[in-house]
Structure formats: C-alpha cells, structure tokens
Amino acid sequence: AQKITQTQPGMFVQEKEAVTLDCTYDTSDQSYGLFWYKQPSSGEMIFLIYQGSYDEQNATEGRYSLNFQKARKSANLVISASQLGDSAMYFCAMREPAGAGSYQLTFGKGTKLSVIP
Amino acid sequence: DSGVTQTPKHLITATGQRVTLRCSPRSGDLSVYWYQQSLDQGLQFLIHYYNGEERAKGNILERFSAQQFPDLHSELNLSSLELGDSALYFCASSVENRGPQHFGDGTRLSIL
Numbered sequence: 001a002q003k004i005t006q007t008q009p010g011m012f013v014q015e016k017e018a019v020t021l022d023c024t025y026d027t028s029d030q031s032y033g034l035f036w037y038k039q040p041s042s043g044e045m046i047f048l049i050y051q052g053s054y055d056e057q058n059a060t061e062g063r064y065s066l067n068f069q070k071a072r073k074s075a076n077l078v079i080s081a082s083q084l085g086d087s088a089m090y091f092c093a094m095r096e097p098a099g100a101g102s103y104q105l106t107f108g109k110g111t112k113l114s115v116i117p
Numbered sequence: 118d119s120g121v122t123q124t125p126k127h128l129i130t131a132t133g134q135r136v137t138l139r140c141s142p143r144s145g146d147l148s149v150y151w152y153q154q155s156l157d158q159g160l161q162f163l164i165h166y167y168n169g170e171e172r173a174k175g176n177i178l179e180r181f182s183a184q185q186f187p188d189l190h191s192e193l194n195l196s197s198l199e200l201g202d203s204a205l206y207f208c209a210s211s212v213e214n215r216g217p218q219h220f221g222d223g224t225r226l227s228i229l
Contacts, residue, residue: 033215043205044220044223045220047217093160099172100172102172103215104150105162105209107159
C-alpha cells in the first residue's frame with residue numbers, strides 16, 4: 001500500500017495566484033515527519049518545508065506553507081503568489097523508521113506544477 | 118546550493134561494468150543517505166550511514182555497496198551493471214536522523 005499519496009499528477013496555476021498541492025499519508029506511528037521537496041527540470045532536489053507530527057502550528061517558509069490536518073492524515077503544500085520559477089515537480093515525503101535508530105524518507109510519486117504567465 | 122557535493126554529474130557506461138559514485142555531505146552532517154530515482158520505481162531509499170557506520174538498508178541490490186570514510190565522504194559502488202540500473206542517484210545528508218535531509222544534485226547514470 002502506498003504510504004504517501006499525491007493524487008495530482010499535474011497542476012496548472014496562473015502566475016501570482018496561490019496553489020495547493022495535495023498529499024495524504026499513511027502511518028500508525030505517533031511520531032513522524034513530513035517534508036516537501038522541489039525538483040526542477042535540471043534534476044536537483046530542493047528541500048522546501050518540514051512539519052513534525054507534534055508541531056501544533058502549521059509550518060511556513062516564505063511563500064510556502066504546509067496545511068497539516070493530522071486527523072485527516074493530510075499535509076498539503078500551499079504556494080502563494082506563484083512565480084514562473086515555481087514550475088517543477090513537487091514531492092511529498094514522510095520520515096519513517098528504517099531500523100537501528102535510523103530513518104528514511106518515503107516519497108510520493110510527485111506533482112508536476114506548471115505556472116502560466 | 119544544498120552544500121552536498123556529488124561527483125560525477127553524469128556517467129555513461131556499458132552493461133557488466135562497475136562504477137563508483139562519490140558524495141561529500143554538508144559540513145557538520147554525520148549522516149549520509151543514498152537514494153535512487155528511476156521512472157518506474159520513483160525515489161527509493163538505498164542505504165544510510167552515520168559517522169562511518171552502516172545504519173539501515175532499503176531497497177539496495179546485492180550488486181550495490183556503499184561506505185562512509187573517516188572524513189565523512191561516502192561512495193556508492195555499483196557493479197555488474199544492467200540496463201535497469203540507469204537512474205538518477207542522489208546522496209543526501211542531515212545533521213541528525215530526524216531532521217530534513219539535504220540532497221546533492223545527483224549523478225545521472227546511463228547504461229548502454
């Protein structure tokens with residue numbers, strides 16, 4: 001079963017508008033972390049934002065905010081005032097135990113965001 | 118710039134060959150992770166090293182191995198290469214296990 005689900009393979013947004021990228025997750029752990037990464041066409045993976053399961057406030061980093069709804073197991077990324085440079089693949093990831101005190105990131109399949117001028 | 122350095126950026130080789138991918142983590146980061154990104158499998162965790170010791174293995178093939186050296190740089194060795202090993206290989210580092218992992222730019226491996 002998929003642990004991270006991103007239901008939007010592709011999204012379009014008008015420049016300067018806000019956009020929400022969906023992410024739902026599945027875990028039975030009480031302590032976990034959720035991350036969003038951006039992958040431009042050049043290929044690098046850029047860390048955007050992190051939300052811990054015990055964090056009471058939604059995380060924000062500049063134009064990025066994470067809409068964390070624990071009961072619904074969703075961690076949607078909101079990008080405000082979209083810019084042309086925001087066009088990229090966006091991955092939601094969850095930190096999972098990997099054994100021996102280690103953790104790994106489990107990624108969703110990604111959402112391709114295209115910003116229209 | 119994440120501070121994580123991966124070399125080479127591109128690698129083209131033939132089936133049956135062996136290659137070594139290199140990663141230098143961010144200054145101060147003791148953990149190094151390796152991930153593989155392919156079209157069919159997406160992003161998959163391969164292996165985690167912490168301060169020179171292997172800590173966890175994910176979907177890493179037996180033909181693949183890794184190590185982390187005393188200066189904390191890491192190498193991923195891929196042997197008996199097959200066409201299906203063509204992928205983007207990422208190294209990531211973190212200052213502690215639970216925090217964000219910062220990724221390098223990746224090594225794009227093409228098997229001909």
